[in-house]
Amino acid sequence: MATKQRFALLGSGFIGQVHAQNLAAHPLVELALVADPDTARAQAVADRFGAQVATVAQALNSDAIDAVLIASATPTHAELLEAAARAGKAIYCEKPIDLSLERAKRVVEKVLRFNLPVTVGFNRRFDASHQQLKQHLQQGAIGRAELIQMVCRSSAMPPVSYLQSSGGQMRDQAIHFFDLLRWLTEDEVNTIGALGAALALPEIATFGDVDTSVLIMQMNSGALAQLDNTRRTGYGYDERISVVGAGGMAESASQCPPGASLWQGSSVTRPGLWPDWFNRVKQTYYQHLDAFVRQLNGEPVSGLPGLIDGLQAQAIAEAAVLSLAERRFYQVEAVLL
Structure with missing residues (x-):
């Protein structure tokens, strides 16, 4: 009980x-x-x-x-x-x-x-759409993953005071997608290359941060992955992942709040994206907690991010930081304890 x-x-x-x-x-x-x-x-x-x-x-x-x-x-x-x-x-x-x-x-x-029992807060694993994507991959619906495209585009810049202590875009924002990539593919990143710039808020370059970046990664399996990040869009919060294999493509697409579309003549007005990251992912915090509580009560729970997941995602982030600074590809450290 x-x-x-x-x-x-x-x-x-x-x-x-x-x-x-x-x-x-x-x-x-x-x-x-x-x-x-x-x-x-x-x-x-x-x-x-x-x-x-x-x-x-x-x-x-x-x-x-x-x-x-x-x-x-x-x-x-x-x-x-x-x-x-x-x-x-x-x-x-x-x-x-x-x-x-x-x-x-x-x-x-x-x-x-x-x-x-320890879990690390990679709550995006508990997004319903991402979990359905994971199921498609586990079931072999598209065959072996060959190309993964990920997008993380926040709607508004955080305060500079937050950015100064955040650890930078790789450790703060992109790290969620490093974890998602590992979880979805059940594979490890071995090489990463990153380019970035402070385009939305140039002053953050003074403390070595970027707000816009593009990353290319290769997995141990040979699969290739891309991730683009920005701290500020003009159109809402955009998060999506697609995986391509020989059997097709599986996608966790951009999401909009429920709402009606308006058709007038030759134009259509539809609900836009969620206004910010929190409204998009809010429910995942509860779902992560619920999974942890079920584990504490003795229920077998798969997919809970643990300490090694936390370290390996951070190892990818660290290699990305070096790649940004030196503008060359970096090998990702495999965390062995």
């Missing part, structure tokens, strides 16, 4: 509040504690969802907590991940594990020894 999992939420900023709402809404979860250095913000989230405020130490040392959800600032993820593992808690950790791949590997090596 399924039992309620008692969660502590570590971090109550924007993404922490998204997770808080999902934790509170899940029938098999109790959002028990909220911890954040900003105690006023933590109190507001706790009051909204019927939880209590605690320090991180209190949350990790509490016998009344089964699992923690790490949604704090990126530089704190690795430390909290290791501390939660030492406390014997199940862990949902937002990506990335750390902006330094070497530090992330050291922490993961320690955490794996505890043999605890």
